[in-house]
Amino acid sequence: MLISKKEDFVIWTIQYSGPPAVLRHCKKCGRKREYICSGEFRVNAQQKTLDIWLIYKCAHCNTTWNSRIFSRISPQRLGAALLERFHANDEALVMQYAMDIALLQKNGAEIKLPDYQVIGEDVSLERTVSIKIQSQYFLPIKISSILRTKLNISQREFNMLLLNDRIHINTGQDLRKGKLTSTDTIFFLKFS
Ligand SMILES: [Zn+2]
Known part of the structure; x- marks a missing residue:
């Protein structure tokens, strides 16, 4: 997609409130709970190898769940x-x-x-603009919800834009269901 003028190019940055939570049945709570990343690793030495996990904690009772990172890896x-x-x-x-x-x-x-928040310049639907959506970490967020959040439009208004062929994406994804697909996913969207 061609970018005609510099001022028609906008970068939106996705800023997440934190890492994803994990949903698990908590034995102590007796129900499914959100487990939050503790920010701490657990490193266990076993003979000459190491096991490494990232520790999660039940948001309600602090029961831990460990996400395995390395199993029996040698320190070397x-x-x-x-x-x-x-x-x-x-x-x-x-x-x-x-x-x-x-x-x-x-x-x-x-x-x-x-x-998540979408940081970046607001755009008007009255002009043609190319938008690059970037994020430091990849999470499979729906592109339609990013657009609706930042453009402050309803699902119905979004559908109308699609129906009238006013939004285009360079990846060819279906904008109704498409999600971000990598850490440095670049999307150019065009309103016209
Ligand atoms: Zn619990």
């Missing part, structure tokens, strides 16, 4: 620098694993996506 393979970051509960490393939907799903977790 992991490397001293990375091991130190696990021991120090390095914040960026916590976020890397807490935002890793594929890892959480592999560990059998049901995920509750966090709230």
Whole structure:
């Protein structure tokens, strides 16, 4: 898609309220609860290998659930620098694993996506504009809800824009169901 003028190009940044919560049955509570990322790793040495988990806690009673990251890995393979970051509960490393939907799903977790804000210039539907949507971490957020939130329009108004062919996306996704698909997903949307 061609961008005709510099001023017609807008960047929206998705800012999440935090990492996704995990929904699990809590034995202590006797019901399904949200488990929140504690921001801490657990590193267990077993003979000559390490097990590493990211710890989650039931939001209601603090019962823990561990999301497995490494199983029986040798410290040599992991490397001293990375091991130190696990021991120090390095914040960026916590976020890397807490935002890793594929890892959480592999560990059998049901995920509750966090709230988010769309930071960036508001646009008018009266002009043609290309919009790039970016986020530091990839979460499968629906593109339609990002657009409706930021444009402050109803589902009906959004459907009308689609029906009248006024929104285009360079990925060819169906804008009714399409979701962000990677960490640095770039979308160009055009209102005309
Ligand atoms: Zn609980």
